[in-house]
């Protein structure tokens with residue numbers, strides 16, 4: 419068990435001081451996510467800064483026309499508050515549906531928002547309500563607070579004091595539960611402002627909460643279940659995992675959204691037989707995780723960059739070292755910090771290229787990755803990469819569509835974390851990788867690397883590349 423000091427500040431200023439003094443300190447609210455991750459050795463804060471003695475963080479009060487909920491209010495406290503019930507019953511209902519009574523009695527709204535779990539209920543409720551997250555430094559609108567999987571706009575030293583909910587005309591949150599944890603397989607929050615603007619926020623899709631703009635526009639124009647009938651939620655925005663396919667999740671979004679609106683309009687939520695069918699998801703190569711990126715360069719140039727260790731080091735999130743050990747074999751050190759996970763992997767990557775016979779054929783390679791995270795266990799993955807040449811219809815330039823498909827396997831404590839978290843982590847890191855990679859290809863200035871030996875390695879790779887293309 420890692421040794422972590424325990425601090426118990428008594429004021430907002432003292433908490434801020436603790437965070438400023440100890441860079442690797444972590445706030446402790448109810449400990450429902452943090453302590454589980456810590457016990458598994460997935461994070462190693464130097465200090466826990468317990469918030470329970472800080473006054474005012476448990477307040478629920480009316481501020482003008484808005485409702486203030488302090489960051490340390492537990493789900494149970496929110497669920498039973500008469501003030502919340504009268505001001506916005508949706509918030510009571512949402513809080514009452516979280517996990518079980520034990521977790522509701524200690525888990526807090528502040529902890530849930532800071533954690534931003536992709537299957538949590540509060541982020542969807544707060545986003546649909548267009549609420550404001552108030553920190554020790556500023557006020558952050560929900561639209562900018564949530565920044566994808568387990569990521570928020572909170573900066574180092576910044577922490578949540580509470581949430582301000584403006585009054586709305588009507589709101590509802592419905593979720594289809596994952597039976598074991600009661601986290602949302604899919605959850606949909608719908609809120610209608612006093613001026614009739616509708617916001618729809620969805621949780622459980624796999625990559626963090628998101629809004630559904632087409633449904634929002636349709637419902638703002640016509641507050642009827644039937645306004646949703648022509649709409650199909652795009653399954654490409656959802657993830658497939660052990661519990662549900664992307665198509666099933668997309669279907670649930672429509673069903674729950676219809677039910678939420680019908681609860682107010684008293685219509686039937688049933689989908690009419692004439693409703694459009696769900697779009698087919700594109701055929702895919704085998705592999706549990708997959709993705710596709712359009713890159714602004716020809717396949718040959720993308721290929722060259724993919725084999726350049728200096729470029730890879732710059733683009734892989736958390737990569738602190740990357741060396742070429744022999745032709746087509748790399749060693750890398752990668753620190754993954756996402757939500758409760760904070761682990762350093764010593765990774766080996768072996769690259770197997772397939773012969774490329776004709777220009778119209780995609781270029782293909784297979785990467786076999788083995789990552790050791792010490793006592794946490796081991797991760798292995800086989801990744802199939804395909805580069806397809808695609809012509810831009812406007813500029814006629816040849817770009818590249820890079821498709822990848824991966825099947826990861828985990829052992830040890832990492833496996834205990836479960837596929838939901840690890841798949842979501844892998845998917846999010848790949849998105850970050852391709853965003854940076856796309857930036858490098860479009861000529862963003864690359865920071866010169868301090869490690870000169872990498873340049874020597876890059877030269878080796880280049881020579882090897884030349885040999886490869888001459889074959």
Ligand SMILES: Cc1cc2nc3c(=O)[nH]c(=O)nc-3n(C[C@H](O)[C@H](O)[C@H](O)COP(=O)(O)OP(=O)(O)OC[C@H]3O[C@@H](n4cnc5c(N)ncnc54)[C@H](O)[C@@H]3O)c2cc1C
Nearest residue numbers: 445447448449450451452517525526528529532539578600
């Ligand atoms: C089995 C299980 C089932 C669950 N089911 C659901 C569910 O159905 N729906 C749902 O929405 N949630 C669910 N949860 C999540 C749970 O309800 C908690 O809200 C969540 O785990 C956060 O817990 P916590 O408040 O104890 O925060 P902690 O675990 O103490 O902290 C979580 C993170 O937030 C940070 N943090 C805490 N407070 C603040 C703050 N004020 N400012 C900035 N950062 C802060 C911490 O440093 C840490 O990184 C479930 C959890 C478990 C374990």
